[in-house]
Amino acid sequence: MSEQLIERTPSAHYNPLLIKSLLDNPIRQFPEQEIVYGDFKRQTYRDLGERVSRLASGLAGLGVRRGDTVAVMDWDSHRYLECFFAVPMMGAVLHTVNIRLSPEQILYTINHAEDDVILVNTEFLPVLEAIRDRIEPVKKLVLLNDTGQTPATTLDIGTEYETLLASGDPDYKFPDFSEDARATTFYTTGTTGLPKGVYFSHRQLVLHTFGTLAALTGTGQGRFNRDDVYMPITPMFHVHAWGIPYAATLLGVKQIYPGRYVPEQLLSLIQRESVTFSHCVPTILQMLLASPKVEEIDLSRWKVTIGGAALPQALAKQARDRGVDIFTAYGMSETCPLLTLAHLKPHMLDWDEERQLEIRCKTGLPLPLVELRVVDEDMNDLPHDGTTSGEVVVRSPWLTQGYLKDPQTSEQLWRGGYLHTGDIGTIDQEGYLKITDRLKDVIKTGGEWISSLELEDLILKHPAVTETAVVGIPDPKWGERPLALVVLKPDRTGQVDEATIRDWLKDFADKGIISKWGIPDRVLFVDSIPKTSVGKLNKKEMRQQYAQTIQGG
Structure with a gap:
C-alpha cells in the first residue's frame, strides 16, 4: 500500500518556499529597525523593502528575466543585502563573485555562470577592464559607487546603482514560481583545479534559514536573538555570508555591513554600533585581537562564531580573556554552509574555562534536519567514542545537489547517496563532532x-x-x-x-x-x-x- 497523499481543495493556495517569504514580516513588524553600511549609509527595514522592489524593477528594465544570472562584485554593503533578496525574488539567479580570486579565475566564473548583468564596485573596474575582451558575451554593467565621483574607465557602464533604483517601481510585484528554482550560484575556492560552481534553490535557502535559527535562537550560550546587533565579518560572496544575513533579516535585528575589512574600522563599528553577534574565520579574529585598538574596546557582549578553519584553543583563550563568547561552526561551500554549532550544553556552563574551551573549539552538534555520520571506507558507521576517526558524510535539505555543469564530479561528491565532505573527524559520547583533518x-x-x-x-x-x-x-x-x-x-x-x-x-x-x-x-x-x-x-x-x-x- 502506498502512502496517502494529502488532498488539495481546488481553491487552496500551495505556498512555495521562496526567499520573498523571509522578507515580508520583518519589514511590517520592524519597519524602523536600522541597517548600516560602514560610514556611508543608514537606512531602515522599510527602506530595504522599497529598495529591493526598485532594484528588481530596475533590473527587469535592463532586460533581466527569470532564469537570467546577475553577478555582484562588491564589498559587504547594504547593496549586497538588497541583491540577496531582489535578484532571486524576481526569479533570476544571484552570482556572488569572489573578488579575491585572480582576474583569470574571475573571468572563468563569469563565463561559466553565464552572467547577464554585472553589478560592479568602482574598485573592481580594473579587474573587468583586464578581462573585458574575453567575457562571453558582453555583459550589461551597473556601477556601485561610494565615492560620489564618476570613475575614469574604458568600460561601457550602462547605469549607476542608485540611478537604477530611482527609475524602479517601489511596488514591484514579485511572482510565485517553483521553490526548486535556482536562487544563487557561487564558486568554491579549492586549491586544486578550476573553481567549482555550487548552487542553491529557494527551498534550500529558506530551510537553511529556519534550521540556522532553530539552532541559534533561544536561551543559553552563544545565542542570536532579536535584541542582538549583527555584523558579518565573513564576505557576502562566500556562501551567502554563511546564510546569516537571511536569518538576521527574518529576525528583524539591527544589521551592520562593514565594507572592506580593516581591523581598526571593524573594531570601531563594534564599539559605535554596539555589535553583539558576528562570524569570521580565525585569521580575521586574530587580526582584531592583535590590533592596538582592541585595548580601548569592551568585547564582553560580543558573540562570535568561528568557521572556515579550525579554531585553535590558544586563539579561543585570547578571545575569552577579552570576554568574547566564542564558539565554532562547521560547514563548507557545498553545504550552504551550516551543519554544526559548538554550543555548550546547559550542564557544561558550570565547567571551568579550560574544559569549556575544549567544547567551544570542537566542530559542534548537528543542526536540526542534518544527518551527520563518521564512516569508514565502506560507509560503515564508526563508534561515537571521541577517538575513532573516519570521513564525515552528511545529508540535509540544503546541500548543493551537484557542481554546475560538472556531472562527473557531482556524482563523486554524492557517492553512496551522502555528500562527502572530505573531512576526517570523530564524534564523542555527547554527540559533538571534532574535525581532526582534511582527508587530503x-x-x-x-x-x-x-x-x-x-x-x-x-x-x-x-x-x-x-x-x-x-x-x-x-x-x-x-x-x-x-x-x-x-x-x-x-x-x-x-x-x-x-x-x-x-x-x-x-x-x-x-x-x-x-x-x-x-x-x-x-x-x-x-x-x-x-x-x-x-x-x-x-x-x-x-x-x-x-x-x-x-x-x-
Whole structure:
C-alpha cells in the first residue's frame, strides 16, 4: 500500500518556499529597525523593502528575466543585502563573485555562470577592464559607487546603482514560481583545479534559514536573538555570508555591513554600533585581537562564531580573556554552509574555562534536519567514542545537489547517496563532532595518521607563536613527515629556534597527548603563511613550495 497523499481543495493556495517569504514580516513588524553600511549609509527595514522592489524593477528594465544570472562584485554593503533578496525574488539567479580570486579565475566564473548583468564596485573596474575582451558575451554593467565621483574607465557602464533604483517601481510585484528554482550560484575556492560552481534553490535557502535559527535562537550560550546587533565579518560572496544575513533579516535585528575589512574600522563599528553577534574565520579574529585598538574596546557582549578553519584553543583563550563568547561552526561551500554549532550544553556552563574551551573549539552538534555520520571506507558507521576517526558524510535539505555543469564530479561528491565532505573527524559520547583533518591534508607517516590540525593547535599554545601551519612533506623512508611553518610574534623574533618548538611538542608527546612520530623533523620560521582567497591555510601551495626546500636541505 502506498502512502496517502494529502488532498488539495481546488481553491487552496500551495505556498512555495521562496526567499520573498523571509522578507515580508520583518519589514511590517520592524519597519524602523536600522541597517548600516560602514560610514556611508543608514537606512531602515522599510527602506530595504522599497529598495529591493526598485532594484528588481530596475533590473527587469535592463532586460533581466527569470532564469537570467546577475553577478555582484562588491564589498559587504547594504547593496549586497538588497541583491540577496531582489535578484532571486524576481526569479533570476544571484552570482556572488569572489573578488579575491585572480582576474583569470574571475573571468572563468563569469563565463561559466553565464552572467547577464554585472553589478560592479568602482574598485573592481580594473579587474573587468583586464578581462573585458574575453567575457562571453558582453555583459550589461551597473556601477556601485561610494565615492560620489564618476570613475575614469574604458568600460561601457550602462547605469549607476542608485540611478537604477530611482527609475524602479517601489511596488514591484514579485511572482510565485517553483521553490526548486535556482536562487544563487557561487564558486568554491579549492586549491586544486578550476573553481567549482555550487548552487542553491529557494527551498534550500529558506530551510537553511529556519534550521540556522532553530539552532541559534533561544536561551543559553552563544545565542542570536532579536535584541542582538549583527555584523558579518565573513564576505557576502562566500556562501551567502554563511546564510546569516537571511536569518538576521527574518529576525528583524539591527544589521551592520562593514565594507572592506580593516581591523581598526571593524573594531570601531563594534564599539559605535554596539555589535553583539558576528562570524569570521580565525585569521580575521586574530587580526582584531592583535590590533592596538582592541585595548580601548569592551568585547564582553560580543558573540562570535568561528568557521572556515579550525579554531585553535590558544586563539579561543585570547578571545575569552577579552570576554568574547566564542564558539565554532562547521560547514563548507557545498553545504550552504551550516551543519554544526559548538554550543555548550546547559550542564557544561558550570565547567571551568579550560574544559569549556575544549567544547567551544570542537566542530559542534548537528543542526536540526542534518544527518551527520563518521564512516569508514565502506560507509560503515564508526563508534561515537571521541577517538575513532573516519570521513564525515552528511545529508540535509540544503546541500548543493551537484557542481554546475560538472556531472562527473557531482556524482563523486554524492557517492553512496551522502555528500562527502572530505573531512576526517570523530564524534564523542555527547554527540559533538571534532574535525581532526582534511582527508587530503592528513599526514601519513610510517603507517600512522598524524593530524596537522592537532599539531597546529599545540604549537599555537607556545607564547612566542602567532601563527602556524603543518603539512606533510614526502619522505623516502616514512612516506611523509610533518613540516611546521611558524610565524613568531614581532617581539619574540630571533628568541626562539627550531629546537625550542620541537622540545615544546616533545612535552606533549611525553604526556601521551600526541605520538612521538608527530613531532616535526623540521620547523621553518617564516614571515607569513600562504592562504586562500577566503583566509584558509593554502596547504597545497605550502607542500609545493617547501617540498623541494626540505629535500634539498
